[in-house]
Amino acid sequence: MTTSIVTGAAGFIGSNLVDALLDRGDRVIGIDQFNSYYDPSQKRRNIAHLDGNDAFELIEGTIEKLDWVSLLKDVDVVYHQAAQAGVRASWGEGFKDYTARNITATQLILEAAKVTPTLKRLVYASTSSIYGDAETLPTSEKLCPKPVSPYGITKLAAEQMCWLYHRNFNVPVTALRYFTVYGPRQRPDMAFHKFFKAALENGTIPIYGDGLQTRDFTFVADAVAANLQAAEAPGAIGEMFNIGGGSRVVLNEVLDTIDAIVGQPIKRDYQGRAMGDARHTAADVSKAKEILGYQPKVSLKEGLAKEWDWIQQFYS
DSSP states (O other): OOEEEEETTTSHHHHHHHHHHHHTTOEEEEEEOOOTTSOHHHHHHHHGGGTTOTTEEEEESOGGGSOHHHHTTTOOEEEEOOOOOOSGGGSGGGHHHHIIIIIIHHHHHHHHHTTOTTOOEEEEEEEGGGTOSOSSSSBOTTSOOOOSSHHHHHHHHHHHHHHHHHHHHOOOEEEEEEOOEESTTOOTTSHHHHHHHHHHHTOEEEEESSSOOEEEOEEHHHHHHHHHHHTTOGGGTTOEEEEOOSOEEEHHHHHHHHHHHHTSOOEEEEEOOOTTOOSBOOBOOHHHHHHTOOOOOOOHHHHHHHHHHHHHHHTO
């Protein structure tokens, strides 16, 4: 039986990943801080169905305060999903949380990983935010990262830390650069969650900029599949991979699709562009397809319908 650790196990992507690992028969140790970045009760609901599952162990704690050498004993794979997320909140006073939870926490795990002989893979959850305003679309992993937010800088720093430990200590690291993941259990500060909640409450959604910005949206099940592939593909060690949904979409067109799914137009409030938001993102996923066998399967319309179903249940 494979033993896996998932950090951020009660979060959006982490909890979906835990379910997939348990479904295939892994023993899973989930680690989550349950901090107050958003309501911890949502995170507890994400994993409430795992109560009593003998194959799942939950450890509540701050990554920086845990004994990682002991935790990693006999562990095969670490999926490091935990991070201080959010571009807009990374400016100002909150930046110290980003350095602690994104950089320092990752370095501590890597320090323990270098003395863990059983460890076959450490999959690090990176982000398309490291690219910033990419000049080449779709963007390949060969493009030099130029983050435009403090969040992006801390995620890039942690990714670079991974490569240092790989080169110097042979830590078997691979990194996945997620492009705007969405779907059931999405954080309440993320756009689609806000949009669907506004539809339920007949509210107004803020649109930062003119709505003509484009994004590559990735359904959460596809991101989870990429993690499972990255943990096993022989050629993945020491490599980074873009994980996108396979198509670049204009935000206003996405909003029209959401209007159609919920059956009514959502009121939109166009505001100034937010600092740190990239204008356009598009993932070149050819490397992930070649080495991981990655193939996004869920279309944006199908994925949005799944998230809408979840939102209605969540707020019922």
